[in-house]
Amino acid sequence: MSKRGKVWLAVSGLVKYDEKWLVVKKRYGGLKGQWSLPAGFVNEGETADEAVIREVKEETGIDCAVKGLIGLRTGVIKEEVSDNMLMFLLEPKGGVQIIHQDSELYEARFMTPEELLQEKEASILLSYLINQTNSFLIPCKDGLNPGNQFGYTAYKIFL
Template sequence: MRKLMGAMLLANSYSKISNFDNIIIDSYKGCHIKSDLNKYIKDRGLFKQDLQELIGISKCNKNTSIWIELQKEQLGLAQTLIEEGFKMHRVAGDILQFSKWLGDGESRLPSQATHYVGVGGIVVKDNNVLLVQEKNGQRRGAWGTPGGLVDQKESIIEAVIREVKEETNLDCKVEDVLYFREMHDARFGKTDLYFAFKLQCLDEAQIKICEQELMDYRWVPIDQILDFLKKENQKTHVINFYKSVQERLVGQQYKYIKIEESQELYYGQMKYYAIFKPRF
């Protein structure tokens, strides 16, 4: 594996040989500074001295890296970190994280998050598919599938059910994955992954579109989707997307993907786990 991925932290400490009183070593021998850094805010010289000492100790102990997080009130220490060869790794809320690779050659540390994950719900009811018309942004007036971005710690299955409910008030059940695609250099230059699910509509009568996000909706017969989109002058990539969806909806059952959800033990904790595989 080229990159040293996120690791379980181990309860080791350098407190006896470093002025940083709380340091944890992860399972890849990465050194994580967990000390209170507020004392350094008015004494950057001391921060630089202690940092240089720790770098030397860590290299002697053959540690792979050093990680440190700055709170928003500690950002004045960032310049010292940069001077000592640390790289900005990620921003999360009020935290700016830095890392320094200590090994030889190119850094093997993982980069910050590089993907967005989006979901869309192909809602099916009596051989009709639900299409919604966007109200805002560059896609204003465009017809498509209800959906959106997956929230942190939310599964893609949970996300598509939530998004469809928020946009249309419909309660649905996920049946299959009909389509997924990858697109690079999307928003903020990140890679965009998009999963389209086939959803069974449980109660068509309760539909009520979100007026802040949508202009209108239509239940369109599956075999008329492409004609409808062409009549509405939709973009080619949208029509091609629904051509694939149409092919899957009228195809044989074995083409669909089976979803197996479970709980799996990962680093000592039970984690949500989902497998998507073809039905043969």
């Protein structure tokens, strides 16, 4: 816990292909043994959307492009750690051959939302996303400069 401090920023990616969702089964953490979205923490020097592309590639071998932001999951762990995760919609760029990261994952595969709803090892977040009927996509605006005085090397707005 101390490595990340007491404010965490994570990302997850919903990769849709051929009416199926890319899901992973983690080997560690609170979601160990459960199907969930590919996810991980934002590293120093990267934007959240860059982090989700990196995490999906690391965990599954699939190159993706961000379509937009679909949500935020936020919570507090043991009354002290602020745990925040931005959820993005992604689309594969090129092939969808899965090469899962053995050290972190038991498995990665594409499943239909219907299959996931029947899966007893699906995370609560997956079930909620599948049943969400009024979702919308928040697109990205890139190439903005709020002023040279800030020194941004990357600056994007999702609105």
